[in-house]
Amino acid sequence: METVILIVVIALVALGAAGYFVVGSRRKAAPPAPPRTPVEPGVGDEAAPTVEAPRRTIDTVDLPETSVVVPDEPEVLVLETPEPTAGRLIRLRARLARSQTTFGKGLLALLAREHLDEDTWEEIEDTLLTADVGVASTQELVDRLRTRVKVLGTRTPADLRALLHEELLTLIGPDLDRTLKTAKHTGEGGDRPAVVLVVGVNGTGKTTTTGKLARVLVADGRSVVLGAADTFRAAAADQLQTWGERVGAHTVRGPEAGDPASVAFEAVKQGIAEGVDTVLVDTAGRLHTKTGLMDELGKVKRVVEKHGPVDEVLLVLDATTGQNGLVQARVFAEVVDITGIVLTKLDGTAKGGIVVSVQRELGVPVKLIGLGEGPDDLAPFEPSAFVDALIGD
Numbered sequence: 001m002e003t004v005i006l007i008v009v010i011a012l013v014a015l016g017a018a019g020y021f022v023v024g025s026r027r028k029a030a031p032p033a034p035p036r037t038p039v040e041p042g043v044g045d046e047a048a049p050t051v052e053a054p055r056r057t058i059d060t061v062d063l064p065e066t067s068v069v070v071p072d073e074p075e076v077l078v079l080e081t082p083e084p085t086a087g088r089l090i091r092l093r094a095r096l097a098r099s100q101t102t103f104g105k106g107l108l109a110l111l112a113r114e115h116l117d118e119d120t121w122e123e124i125e126d127t128l129l130t131a132d133v134g135v136a137s138t139q140e141l142v143d144r145l146r147t148r149v150k151v152l153g154t155r156t157p158a159d160l161r162a163l164l165h166e167e168l169l170t171l172i173g174p175d176l177d178r179t180l181k182t183a184k185h186t187g188e189g190g191d192r193p194a195v196v197l198v199v200g201v202n203g204t205g206k207t208t209t210t211g212k213l214a215r216v217l218v219a220d221g222r223s224v225v226l227g228a229a230d231t232f233r234a235a236a237a238d239q240l241q242t243w244g245e246r247v248g249a250h251t252v253r254g255p256e257a258g259d260p261a262s263v264a265f266e267a268v269k270q271g272i273a274e275g276v277d278t279v280l281v282d283t284a285g286r287l288h289t290k291t292g293l294m295d296e297l298g299k300v301k302r303v304v305e306k307h308g309p310v311d312e313v314l315l316v317l318d319a320t321t322g323q324n325g326l327v328q329a330r331v332f333a334e335v336v337d338i339t340g341i342v343l344t345k346l347d348g349t350a351k352g353g354i355v356v357s358v359q360r361e362l363g364v365p366v367k368l369i370g371l372g373e374g375p376d377d378l379a380p381f382e383p384s385a386f387v388d389a390l391i392g393d
Contacts, residue, residue, distance in 0.1 A: 080246045082219035083376035089385045092371045095347050096389040103131045103352050104164070104391035111160050116149060132322045133171075133353030137360055141171055165387050171356050174383045176365035180340070181311040182217055182278040192308050193225070193271040193279045197264075198342075199297060199332055200316035202285030205344040205370060207236050209316050210282040211243025212378035213342075213368070217278055218247040219376075225274060227267025227281035228253040229260040229300060240282055246375070250274065260284050260296060261303040268307045294335040301336050314367065316342045319354050326361050333362055344370035347377075352390055355381075 089096075106127050113120055121142060128138040144167055152159060182194045198213070200206040207230060214224045226244045228237035231254055241251040252267040264281045271279035283300055284293070304310055315338045317325040332338060341358055346369050355366050366381045 079248045080215075080375075082215040082247060085216050085219050085380055088376070089369070089371075089379040089382045092377065092379055093385060093389045095371050096352075096386070103127065104168075104387075104389075107164060108157075108160055108391060111145070111149070111164065112155065112157060121146065128353060130351075131353035132351040132357055134357030134360060137171060137353075137356045141167060144170075161391060164391055168387045168390065169383055172383045172387065173359060173365065176359070178340070178365045178367045178381055180367060180380075182222055184277040185308070191272075191275060193268070193276050194311040195268055195271075195279050195281065195304055195308070196312040196314060197281050197283060197301060197304070197310055197336070198314050198316060199283050199336065199338075200285060200342075201328055202233060204285075204316045204318040204321075206230075206285055206316045207233075207239050207282050208243075209314075209342055209344060209368075209370065209378065210280050211240055212370070212375060213314075214243060214249050214280055215247055215375060216368075216378055216380075217280075218249065222278050223274075223276040224249040225267055225271040225276050225279045226251040227264050227279060229263040229267070230282050230284045231256060231258045231260050231263060232284050236282070261300045264300050265303045265306065268304055272307065294331065297332075298335050312339050313337060314340050314342050315362075316344060317354075317358060319343045319346045319351055319369075320348065322351055322354060323357075325354065326358060329358060329362055338362055338364050340364055340367035342366075342368040342370070342378075343381075347371040352386075355386070 107124060110120055110124050110127065124145070125138055125142055128141060129135065133141070145163070148163055148167070149155065152163065180196075182196060184194060185192050196213075198206055198210045210226065214226060217224050224244075224247075226240055226249050228240045228251055230236040230240075234256075237251070237253040237256075241253065243249075244251040250270065252263060252270050254263040254266070260283060264283070267281055268279050281300070281304065283297055301310060301313070313336050315329060315332050317329060319325070321328075329338070329341075341362065341364060343354065343358070343366055346352065355369075359365060368378055369381050369386075371377045371379060
């Protein structure tokens with residue numbers, strides 16, 4: 001009995017504790033707020049205006065950033081239009097005149113002296129020799145000037161200028177054939193392009209001159225194929241190909257350090273296949289093999305001639321090298337028949353007399369001269385315009 005009473009008491013105590021915790025937790029929870037009843041405006045009060053949220057327009061809506069991918073357009077090669085060659089030397093006359101002041105104007109100043117004694121004539125000789133006219137040509141010109149001045153008597157500036165112009169023009173040779181043989185051959189055996197070999201040592205601007213010559217021909221309406229037969233100089237073929245791409249001329253090239261004669265042969269073969277007017281072949285200026293430069297050059301010419309005769313062999317000379325250039329010219333002339341001279345860098349030297357001496361040395365005319373770094377600064381040589389630039393107005 002006592003046990004039953006004890007169990008009942010324990011149960012009552014447990015129930016009381018549970019009720020206490022339940023009531024405590026309810027007291028701690030905040031009662032919910034009563035619903036708010038809208039207050040009607042009183043008499044005489046204005047109703048509060050209804051505020052509407054601003055409407056969002058397309059300008060105020062933040063749109064997600066998007067990127068439009070435009071496909072790359074294929075690169076379009078724009079061909080350059082070279083400057084016409086007619087009168088190009090005249091247009092470049094001022095540049096030539098600035099570099100030749102000590103030559104032509106120096107001679108005029110000496111000849112204008114009141115008394116032309118022996119010392120003055122020696123100064124005239126020194127001026128001509130310094131300008132690389134050459135010993136024999138200098139002596140010939142001085143003798144002619146002495147005679148003409150005595151006959152002329154009174155010397156006005158205009159008289160002296162006309163006299164010097166005439167004598168220099170005679171010395172340069174106005175009657176020499178300076179035409180470039182670049183026209184396509186036609187006949188019963190079929191059409192074939194004219195072939196031009198460009199020769200010279202590296203450093204004279206040979207590859208650049210070949211590229212500029214392509215521009216000269218394109219400007220005159222010729223179609224051209226280039227042969228990159230300078231296979232032993234790094235980037236020579238790339239350089240020539242860049243020149244060709246500018247004017248739409250195809251460049252035939254071979255492997256680096258390959259056979260130059262093979263490249264030249266393929267260039268002419270390609271020119272025949274394409275029916276172009278002219279094939280220009282840039283030859284090596286030095287070799288990395290045991291074969292001599294001149295032997296290799298002779299081989300190139302012989303291999304090319306299997307297609308037909310070579311029409312032009314142009315020797316590129318640096319005008320600033322003076323008499324050293326004449327030594328180079330003699331060596332090349334012993335191996336191949338030089339038909340014309342290209343004088344480069346005439347814009348940066350007062351040695352215009354090299355035109356006279358190189359022609360006398362080789363017996364061939366100067367056909368082209370380079371007067372700057374621009375792509376159209378290669379000009380056909382015009383003796384009268386050249387002399388005008390030498391002695392000024």
